[in-house]
Amino acid sequence: MSIVKSIYEATIAGNRDAVTDLTKQALDSGVEIEEIVQDGFIPAMGVVGKDFGAGKIYIPEMLLAARAMQTGMNVLKPHLGGVEIKTLAKVVLGTVRGDLHDIGKNLVGMMLEGSGIEVIDLGVDVPPEKFVEAVKTHQAQFVALSALLTTTMTSITDTIDALKDAGLRDEVAILVGGAPVNQAFADEIDADGYADNAGDAVDRVKELVHEV
Ligand code: B1M
Numbered sequence: 001m002s003i004v005k006s007i008y009e010a011t012i013a014g015n016r017d018a019v020t021d022l023t024k025q026a027l028d029s030g031v032e033i034e035e036i037v038q039d040g041f042i043p044a045m046g047v048v049g050k051d052f053g054a055g056k057i058y059i060p061e062m063l064l065a066a067r068a069m070q071t072g073m074n075v076l077k078p079h080l081g082g083v084e085i086k087t088l089a090k091v092v093l094g095t096v097r098g099d100l101h102d103i104g105k106n107l108v109g110m111m112l113e114g115s116g117i118e119v120i121d122l123g124v125d126v127p128p129e130k131f132v133e134a135v136k137t138h139q140a141q142f143v144a145l146s147a148l149l150t151t152t153m154t155s156i157t158d159t160i161d162a163l164k165d166a167g168l169r170d171e172v173a174i175l176v177g178g179a180p181v182n183q184a185f186a187d188e189i190d191a192d193g194y195a196d197n198a199g200d201a202v203d204r205v206k207e208l209v210h211e212v
Pocket of ligand 1: 059098099100101102103104105107108143144145146147148149150151175176177178179180194195196197198199201
């Protein structure tokens with residue numbers, strides 16, 4: 001089996017130690033970083049996202065796989081100078097104002113990154129103006145808003161309003177998600193997409209990328 005295939009399988013299995021060792025070995029033996037990412041991590045996270053969506057695996061397995069990928073990416077990071085990994089899109093991601101939950105948001109971020117999407121993660125309790133500023137600074141095509149509390153769903157609306165006020169609403173596609181959020185809410189507030197889970201979030205961004 002090729003070393004990249006082994007990285008792919010170890011990532012799906014969520015085996016952090018194996019991913020670390022194999023990624024180091026691959027680098028040492030001259031495998032291109034782009035090949036490790038494009039043929040190892042990205043398809044692995046694709047499988048994990050699909051299996052999660054189909055109910056074949058659950059959050060703990062998905063977290064393990066996402067962390068394994070993150071560990072592998074950390075091995076690659078110091079070697080990334082000058083290597084351009086083609087990114088599909090740039091996403092500004094955050095948990096909205098008043099909300100401190102970040103496990104689901106982080107999972108969404110890791111899955112997006114694992115799918116070749118650049119993620120600017122603003123963290124938790126992010127005020128609307130910070131999203132606006134980040135879209136401008138990074139010229140992002142997507143804004144991904146996570147909320148876990150019914151009381152912070154209004155912060156999603158406030159963020160969309162702030163983007164409208166800043167004249168940026170038509171420049172970005174807005175994706176919303178989190179436990180209390182659903183498609184009906186997304187439609188009501190005129191978001192461009194809703195995702196039920198981290199795997200779906202990747203699919204939505206990929207679908208929407210051609211429209212922005
Ligand atoms: Co909080 N909490 N919490 N909490 N907490 C909930 C959400 C709650 C449902 C628990 C309950 O009462 N049954 C409840 C909300 C009730 C409601 O509003 N309807 C609740 C409450 C009330 C609170 C506090 C108010 C409690 C208090 O202090 N009285 C407080 C609020 C603090 C604040 O945010 N201001 C609070 C605090 C906390 C902790 C800090 C202790 C901790 C968070 C730690 C952290 O995130 N670092 C916490 C936790 C852990 C939970 C539960 C137990 C687990 C949440 C979680 O991480 N799930 C949660 C109950 C539960 O869900 N069972 C609960 C795992 C995670 C992978 O799933 O985040 O849903 P989730 O993400 C999923 C999808 O939703 C989706 O993809 C993810 C992966 O599939 N998704 C997106 C998420 N964001 C997305 C964005 C997208 C697309 C998909 O696109 C942009």
